[in-house]
Amino acid sequence: MSEQRAAEFVEADGLATVRLNRPALTREVKEELLVALRGAADSTTARAVLLLGSAKAFCVGQDLAEHARILKEEPGQALDTVRKHYNPIVRALESIQVPVVVGIGGACVGAGLGFALAGDVRVAARRAKFGTAFTGIGLASDSGLAFRLVKSLGRSRAMELMLLGTVVGADRALELGLVTEVVEDDAWEERAREVATLLASGPTAAFVAAKREVRAAADSQEDFEGLLEEEADLQNQLGTTADHVGAVDAFLNKRPPTFTGG
Template sequence: MSEDRAAEFVETDGLAVVRLNRPALTRQVKEELLAAVRQASESTTARAVLFLGTDKAFCVGQDLAEHARIQQEEPDQALSTVREHYNRIVLALEGIQVPLVVGIGGACVGAGLGFALAGDVRVAARRAKFGTAFTGIGLASDSALAYRLVRSLGQARAMELMLMATVFGADRAQELGLVTEVVDDGDWEARAREVAVQLASGPTSAFVAAKREVRSAASGEADLPELLEEEAELQNQLGATADHVGAVKAFLNKERPAFTGR
């Protein structure tokens, strides 16, 4: 990938990679990131998606210098970016049905934390720093940050992080469950890619169904009978896949299954 672009998309052998090359979100960066995430979401061949930043930072949220300029020149438009960019990026991330792995090499705050929490697996460098940030500049939050914090941590802990806006490290993030794995600083990208490659070689239809089940359960909108019916429907569909049939045969033959995503 080339750092000439603020955000990029590339797909190879079933693994789609979105890379954010500039951690501060200017209009250009947001537009390029939205385009890249949409490509990942709309891919019909990707079996996993890897979302990366740089060694310095995953994403630090809005570029405040640009924001201040827009406040001076176009005050009525200063926060139109929430609907125009942030909401659309979040919805595109949510639209990724295959496993989404996020690699975090450095600062991950504000909207960046909201984006990262859209991932299914998050691998962070030990030096990475996290924070909600918004109240520190007199705002609430966007990028679905409150939504994801409440579902990850519960109301009380989410409220604490939102109100206090304290910066915390990767080990604390892992204790809270906001990070799946913490690795040495030089290993974060390689490890995130390793996890993504592993998932891309797995039973894709089962992963998609598992994400659907978890999202349904987390939403709280379905009762137990509805969730059980969804499980039954999905299991019926998965039972007819080549991956399931092949995996059962491999198990009986004491072999390792080879998944094709079909």
């Protein structure tokens, strides 16, 4: 029996499905996710895209065990992953012209939240939790997260989630506008697929045009590209700080981090 891939892409009846089979983002997962998303973006027959994680978690962000190893072995290159992996993943999501539905069955944290917010419609299980997590390990955000939080929630709420690391449940996420719909825990994937299938059977050209209009009204792509580059620069700087290195070690050893500001 062949081993299950970290991320996979399948298409049937006009619906492209991209599934993350592992909740933490190792290099392997990021590389396979990028291939899958590019497959969905490049499809000439997909009329909608469904992005799913597992029931345990949609995505919890960077795998910190792998990150800690790279910090130790190649400290100056540990955060190069932002430009090598995270930015291309976000750009792949951004390049999908047809509707993107995101099914969120559990934790949606860090870069995972950035990926989810890059979708157009988000269906969440009631057990799902949402958080930024970055400052808790001495980093700022990546994956376009700050940009999308400000666009979705406004500056004040974005600051709360970023600085205080507030974790919100699905019902609160619905109130804030982080998700489109909340369903019972055993129905999230079925409902997300139902919405994606509905969109895949709709007026595709009109949906593509509507996405272009909404993006033009809400975003400046030039500013977004600039933000991705600034995120990468900041993460590279923060990746060498004692606060970040110590916080990663504390997380892996299940103890509270101690920050000195350096």
